[in-house]
Amino acid sequence: MQSDNPKQYLLIDEKPVLVHTLLKLQRSSLIDDILLVVPENDIFSVRENIERQYRLTKIRNVIAGGKERQDSVSNGLAYAGNEYDIVVIHDGVRPFVTEDMLARSIEAALRFGAAVAGIPSKDTVKEVDCNGGILRTLDRETIWLAQTPQVFRRQVIQDAYARAAADDYRGTDDASLVERLGITVRMVMGSYTNIKITTPEDLVWAEAFLKDAAVHDLPPAGYKENDDS
Template sequence: MRVVAIVVAAGSGSRMQTKIKKPYLEIAGVPLLVRTLRALERSALIREIVLVVREEELAEAKRLIDQYGIRKVIRYAAGGAERQDSVRNGLRMVDDAADLIVVHDGARPFVTADEIDRVIAAAAECGAATIGTPVKDTIKKVADGTVEETLPRETLFAVQTPQAFRAQLLRKAHAMAVAAGCRSTDDASLVEWTGHPVRVVEGSYRNIKITTPEDLLIAEAFVEREL
């Protein structure tokens, strides 16, 4: 089984409120993007990685990959206007021989090899899978500042990445989305939209996405506990 990962690291990172672009911010001295790529390299199932970055950041990304000895990144793609466009650009660089494609956020550095491998195994079995965690808060549906409905917490999961798919299924979902003008914030939603079921694999609350300055503080705390 040939598994290829697409790592999406082309966002603007505007909520981080720093002059340094988010993928290159350091967590305990190591760039965020490097930590994420190292996490994927620990999975023996992933054969290669396609890295999607902003075109103007390509040279910096390649420099870091050389500096830190990242071996599995062998192809690059330019980021698009939105995340969905970036993934689609990455798909164009995935070898036709790939059986499964894993999509992962470049800003999730704490995913484990076990989590990655369990998502891959689930996708190999049923075609599409995502990692996620049961929500801990009470979730309310709100309109114009007023609660419309309190949703049953026992049925709700916060969906993360990695997400894994049979290659042809993911390609088909993106092609259909382009034709229909469908937009989504993650690939699992696109696959759901085509009518294909997506399995949820329970993961860890540590698999946070670094989005705000507060997330960076939490990431530093995680690393310090590991030292």
């Protein structure tokens, strides 16, 4: 990001990216509590400069993360224990999640046990070898790009993380751990605007998107999308 500041703390419209994301969850009628997982050295500043400053009353606790994302989610699950029936896992740098997306993901998880927001690939996808040689062209009709939220029945995601720990398995997302249990994870339509802010270009796009929403007097990421059909 060409900045010493971690991407979740970079500013969009004078607020940290993380705050935009947390405000969406704070305002959602579907979210009861937020367990916020951050680097251990950030806990005090996040509590003071984010939780208290923006009155994020749904934050139940700010928890120390781990070396990698999987370790951080594991810490969050351990803290949550058996209190919740449904667990919603969401990236702090995806500030354009919508209420509709949350609703459909939670509904699918209640029905099927596990659900992930995602979008169909617009581009042709190639499988390549370590030297950059194309091995084959994948069928674009079956390729979806996973996003968050990723939503699970509590026991499903706890079992998946326990199995991964026992096998010393590292997955690329939470759904991949559940898939190893032989459970089919349901894909739910996300949004092409539900980007993960990881590059300077993403930050520029996010600024423009918020400004455009303000000009048209719209909610920053919209609260209504097309259904899955």
